[in-house]
Amino acid sequence: MTDLPKSAQVVIVGGGIMGCSLAYHLTLRGWTDVVLLERKRLTSGTTWHAAGLVGQLSPSHNLTRLAQYTTELYSQLERETGQSTGYRQIGSLAIASNLERFEELKHGASMARCFGLEVNIVSAKEAGELWPLMATEDLVGAVHLPKDGQTNPVDTTQALARGAKVRGAKIFENTAVTEIIVKDGRAVGVRAKDHEIVAEYVVNCAGMWARDLGASAGTTVPLHAAEHFYIVTEPLPGIKKHLPVLRDADACTYVKEDAGKLLVGWFEPVAKPWGMNGIPESFEFDTLPDDLEHIEPLLEGAIRRVPILAKTGIQLFFNGPESFTPDDRYMLGETPEVRNLFVAAGFNSIGIRSAGGAGKVLADWMVDGHPPMDLWEVDVRRVMPFQSNRRYLKDRTVETLGLLYAMHWPFRQAETARGVRRSALHDRLLARGACFGEVAGFERPNWYAPQGREAKYEYTYGRQNWFDASAAEHRAVRENVGLFDQSSFAKFVLEGDDAEHVLNRICANNVSVPVGRLVYTQWLNERGGIEADLTITRESEKRFLIVTAAATQVRDFAWLKRNIPDAARAVAVDVSSAYGVLGVMGPKSRSLLSKLTDADLSNAAFPFATSKVIDLGYAKVRASRITYVGELGWELYVPTEFAQGVFDVLVDEGASFGMRLAGYHAMNSLRMEKGYRHWGHDITDEDTPLEAGLGFAVSWSKPHGFIGREALLRQKETGPKRRMVHIALDDPAPLLYHNEPIWFDGRLVGRVTSGMYGHTVGTCLGLGYVENPANGAVDAAWLQSGKIEIEVAGVRVPARASLRAFYDPANNRVKDVENATAVSAAAS
Template sequence: MTNLPTKARAVIIGGGVIGCSVAYHLTKLGWKDVVLLERKQLTSGTTWHAAGLIAQLRATANMTKLAKYSQELYGQLEEETGMATGFKRVGSITVALTEERDEELRRSAAMARAFGVEIDEIGRDEISAKYPHLNIDDVIGGVYLPKDGQGDPGNIARALAKGARQKGAVVAEYTAVTGVQRTGRRITAVNYQSANGEQGSIACEAVINCAGMWGRDVGAMLGTSVPLQACEHFYIVSEPIAGLEQLPVLRVPDECAYYKEDAGKIMLGAFEPVSKPWGPIPGDFEFDQLPEDFDHFEPILEAAVNRMPMLAEAGIHTFFNGPESFTPDDAYHLGQCPEMDNVWVAAGFNSVGIQSAGGAGMALAQWMEDGARPFDLGDVDIARMQPFQSNKSYLMDRSTETLGLLYADHFPYRQKATARGVRRTPFHTHLAQNGAVFGELAGWERANWFANAGQDAEYQYSWQRQNFFENVAQEHHAIRNDVGMYDMSSFGKLRVEGPDAEAFLNHICGADLSVPVGKIVYTQFLNTSGGIEADVTVTRLSELAYLVVTPAATRLADETWMRRHLGDRMVIITDVTASEGVLAVMGPRARDVLQAVSPADFSNAANPFGTAQVVEIGMAQARVHRVSYVGELGWEIYVSADMAAHVFEVLHEAGASFGLKLCGMHMMDTCRIEKGFRHFGHDITCEDHVLEAGLGFAVKTAKPDFIGRDAVLKKRETGLQTRMVQFLLNDPEPLLYHNEPILRDGEIVGYLSSGAYGHHLGGAVGLGYVPCAGESVEQVLASAYEIDVAGTKVSAEASLKPLYDPKSDRVKV
């Protein structure tokens, strides 16, 4: 295309369905100077061969909100643009062939009801009535979503592009981005070359990477990390089948298969357990297919012929193999890239691009317009990714698994099996030698639980009590009654220092950081709406230096938030996570253990709760922080990586005399939920007001000018709309994880943000928000509460105070 503008407010790279959606939604918000550059033709990468399945229900409330928005948008695009999208609501059925899958579906049905998605649990007869061609001999049950649909992916994308053009966007095909011009943390211009050799550049205020399977390479060109990998994705299309009428979309995840009726044919697609990464991508790739691999697809087809016998008679019209991009955690990438100030991304859609693109484009456009996320997008925020995850070897290894995980059993606590062992704490070998079973988070290997002698040190997954249930119970009881030790080295550590460090932290934190050296402060980073952007502890190390400790998964996001609010203050922020190992020694006998290995005084008088001091441990030097996330007396011990092994050995040996037990992250979760401690990303997010989260004690409005102060003061005037409530099931058998519906006097009013088993309290415990506008505490608690567990309503005790040690006497003893 000739005559491209020389400047634009936004340049979008990539003309698949998501690039077209971003252009459409930016122009819908009034952005006139938007340019979309596509190297070949629109849709020519992945969009053109997508299956076009459009489901409503996703794993979280906000992802479901975006999927529902996509459906509504595609339904109205034809009227707006005059271009048919092929969207029709045909419904969908998912069937279970195992008891475990059946429980997963029943839990998803309960979750759907909490999210406002219409869903029916259906038995074999109903399944057969809605899908008469199905062999149901071994089908146990299923769910039916009447409003799910399907559409024409290419036309959906082209309709979005047309809508964007109608509102002023420039969409240029056969125009490849060849490079960028950069000043500091900003892209100032995008260079391009058209198919006829014409070259030019477009000065811009923002760049959006919507390059699909090219997203990693485009991200690198833009100075950002975008971890994703193209994989081969297979499906077949049958010959026409006489008399075949419209059918719901059918998913048989236990056989890794999905079925779609289209124009009297059946499409059979697969998410096989071990997938095939693909690349490098040829430079001239456009509407291309990959070589057939019938041997790879044959096990799926063999099961499908048994499941739908008419396929054996129909014959195969098309055997298709095309590339799609997958991310390390099966969640797409959206948002502002941490490394740059004006680079955004929407890519890596893991085979759900069509159903996601409408909502994702809307959310990203609103984020760009407002300079803040419109609601919690932590599931897909690119800031959740670690820079090392763009490593090619890592991506190739991980992607062999992630495609298949889409249809694998989504068991609680399920761990990835590939691309493991990348990040190890200084205590890794010692923990492994003592029976640790590791999980992975942000690449860190973390001891989640400890196997007993003679027990297999591996997960055996289930929706019921898993094989580590009793192990965690023992660890939990050790923390509550004696003493336990666990590794917290993976938690992020950000050193903030400089002449303006105190003023800077007082600006971004809700609490008062004008405290003495050695003081530890629990606080949040708030946004202007009073929502919680980060949940941290801050320790004053010296007059000019602080240590901010963050969750492992949000270390990069928290650092990015800090840097974007730094301004011209004289402050240096340094990630020192890997420089120190951290051991937590917690429980009623924690003081005895530490006193046995150190000449320091660990009494309340010398080392009160909420303070830190440097001490000797064995022959080493460490810094001990008296805080607790498990609700017991204890210390977090920070020691430089070179002395970490020695400190572990000294504590482990001395602890034997006091019954010290090695513990894991699962124990930490079961203890923290008994104590009502919030978990960032589940219980508290950017859209949860700090007062409604029950964390008002951590906000000091007496200090002036901190982010969110006005919103806190306003909420105190207008009153709370919701309250965080803790629930304990009265039946000790059911298990809670998260997203289970909360029923108040028989009506669904919300869902659990997190759940775990309270081994001390003797039942499953959950946290969740309950509407309370105009109500007193007494009125909220006067109701009868139930939690819907896989379709069974279980009565629950509700409390606004922690059910365990409500006055926190135990941590201060």
Template sequence: MTKMSRYGIDLYATLEAETGLATGWKQCGSITLARTPERMTLLQRTIAAARSFGIEAEFITPAEAQKMWPMMRIDDLVGAVWLPGDGKANPTDLTQSLAKGARNRGARIFEGVQITGTIIEHGRIVGVETDRGTVRCETFLNCAGQWARDLGKLSGVNIPLHSAEHFYLVTKEIEGVHTDLPVLRDPDGYIYYKEEVGGLVMGGFEPVAKPWGMDGIPPKFEFQLLPDNMDQFQVLLDEAVHRTPVLETTEIKLFLNGPESFTPDGNFILGEAPEVRGYFVAAGFNSAGIANAGGAGKLIAEWIVGGAAPADLLDVDIRRFAPFNSNMSWLKDRTVEALGLHYAMRWPRHELESGRPLRRSPLYDRLQAKGACFGSKLGWERVSWFALPGQTPEPQYGFGRPNWLDACIEEQLAVRKDVVIFDQTSFGKLMVQGRDAAQLLQRICANDIAVAPGNMVYTALLNARGGFESDLTVMRLEADCFLIITGSAQPYRDIGHIKRHIRENEHVTVTDVTSGYCTLTVTGRKRSSCCRA
């Protein structure tokens, strides 16, 4: 992702020379503030990773930050990070410059056209119906922003994103604000600033968001705004006045409330949809579309042309989601939390809380009674650890020794010395059946799955380049029937991969039977004696 963002910055810096149209890109640098030692630790980790990709970054003191950004108070700061290569762009100018660059290379752009349907033949999209007629295509790319989910529904494609109100204000001129003023981010206060015509743009990502568009988004809404909502904006305004006291007496020129779309996990959505071949998606950029558009465009173009993801893009791959992620009630609840992820502390092993519990094992209540602390994976509540006597089964987030470590040590010792039972009901279960099921799996699995019924094989699921798509267990139930056990996060990714390799003359069905089976694993040093008993 870092390489992707860096590509976008390089593109914006050179695009004007190619197209002759200004992008408004200005390399003014950026400052990110830390109010707490924990935030500073998180920034240190982020910068260490960035430096490994050759990105220039340095830690600075609050006083050094104030010299570069004189309007802010610093008495509550621990430190800051300075990124000299960062900057800002004018969204309107950048869009026009990108459009001209595309036209120069043969692209044609039609505005004001509404897609009313899609044409799918043999599982592949081959065209779209519009209010101006039919357009045939080899590949379709859904970049419809907050309309992407509804557009996906026309083809049965699951794109879980939801709009939320997003606020910012623009001030009149402020003394000391100049065109080279760095972008300022104060994540502990949920806010950011950038210079705008001698004044400031201030916006933010409040921790409790207000979803919008539950009843659908009007097709002609692209140049409209929402009514003011000072009650929702107040938390950001209070933090802004705290960080920049000058705002208390500065005249506000504009107050804007415009919806943006957010995804359930705070990562954007890229890749070929598992439901329809040739249907690609690039959407859900969580208010970071300008920053990521250049790099994301390059990645999705390489994906389309090359037929596979050009890098490890698991965190943003559309196949990480399940159908329930687009349930409107669940998605609305998650969006309340998801917008705040933009500036939230991303602790190690941090678990989101909204929309839970959703999918539960038949043993859920029994595990809960035993002091289980649950995590979530693809909607499933899974035991992360069991609380020791006197301990509350709740994680205490931090960068030091976790409160669950002693409990996990006890569990590991139990496996080594005794016998334990794991509830693995959340693991994906796929039934692959049909005349050519064995032939298909033999072709895409690394190990030999031509075993007698009643046997199982642990194997990698490979792509055409010999790379790993998944690791799983294949159980041969009958000559033409296989049960695949895969990771909890993998079933929809694996289903899509397997189906794409079914040839036209092959008869194979792939069915998700995950919710139909409870799975228990008995393991440990004394497992054999336990099973015999």
């Protein structure tokens, strides 16, 4: 340890493939004062025993881009560093033994075309020709990705380390970090036993140890190790070299040929968490005990698929730990709790294929001060503090390992570690047939089962068992009145003498409004990208209520706090748990609420975007006239202890108005008809308000400007190169979800960002960004000048596209214009 430096620009903790990739990419960007500390030896822990599969197709556009980059990096790493990596581009073959699995694979193939991947949908016969050792009699089809590959994890890590060291990075093995030093909310270095290294940046790449290391610095890095099993056979004489990696997800099995042998591994549905009592300090290149009883049923399935395994000896039965996160996505980025402390951990058994791209974008993030693309689905700011709870992680890990090969159903819900966060109304909703989904650990009613039916999902890629029930909820909101439990909303208060000035700098819209007014706005970054999409209510001259989505609670609160100047007289408080929220929506919502309050709810007294504290039942609630469903309605912010009483009087009185309880699936179908955007799908930090059709929410001329204004002005001058459009399928049968390719006169021009069936419009709807391939404007004339098609599971479906919503584009329903006009005419 005497050779350790006293300071460094960056200290990376952990010498697996991720830590070495980050060191490599930081030095590639010119940051050469990089120190990497590994507790034992490079690759120990998990990297050394990984299978080394390098697939490219991931669940999203940007994660696929990262996997593509990893492939390109590994293919040239040996030439650059002189270190052999064992990388070979052999392709992969994913097979389906039932129609639903084949449907999933075809959806993935269509998505792959959005990303420019070479992909082939093949028959069972063609699959057998690609993999001759496989039994094919029960197959219905397969998908072949010719450019997928495999690599040697240890050699590839050493190549990355060598590349980093050549450019100046220093790597120290057998140097365990015992503390990340934090001062004034910022990481300033690390301590390795009695040696301290002062640093501008610290990065937690500690793999299975990342949770505990992060917790010691006051940060949330939820992951848990699980046992992962594979076998390696004896050599098979005459086996074809360089077979594609075989994935038989229905059998939870992957198979790769390596040096004339077969490596067969599994992602079983019920996994075995490991390390609940901590990982031994001596753990390095250790293996875990065999458990043939646990894996025997899966081995039998592998033998059915590859019969030669029954006649082949097993050279190695391997069991080693891999770390998994609660949602099967890795953790990347700057922690919300501590500035300049970054994390890259929890790679869910796909660390080898992820490390190249993740190392690149994290290096870019650190050097440039912001992520180079939308990385929300792996951003560490998505996780809630409770998710680092050890018992929660252990229980969820039983399921998450197997999810890698489970059916990725639309709307699939986690089954383990449920019921963590519940609204005060949970039991009442459950008694009325609610089927709950989970967001950020919050139980939310997605749909309500009719009397006599079980409130349980039956998954399919077609219309699921809740389709008709949700349609009835949708119609109730359009025709009468619906009641939503929206208590999961995140709610913040910003209060102080400078609150207005601070918010006006953060918000694209102008919050200098009278007390009792709501403002819909975005928070932008310096590049004009949308960091948050929310509403702000002015409760008093010095107090504002900020309401945003449950999923972005941690992210948005961190963004708010970090953009409050140190000298500003303004304090932010997260008050999410203080209020339940009830959405009363529909053309009869005014009539219903008027029965329960003496407040004047008329258009004249209570116009759209107004918020007042009113008496309702026995409670005082904040009633805000706003909507996410495109109808007249109010969101009621009720102190939590009053929520049940308010709910009860709404239900009792609502019966005479035909009121129905409505869930989030109905809210989704309603908002799709109106084209309301969803942050994380339709709008992200890569998308600007001008591209997203949200320019109406930008206040260009307000004093002192706002974050991102200059970037938006530049785009306004040149015009956005892409625009969000509304899509409606001509055929009402197919369903859209997301990432379906959009074709215009046979050319790929974009992809669907979100989709849902519109029960009022009578067909499936989508939102998506498109570009004019002729470098012209995306306007109504161009959209009508050609043939629009959406590719759904390999089939192109004719569609129409519009820049305006398909339902009530003039917002007459929201503002109750028709009723206001009728009242005015009657009065005259």
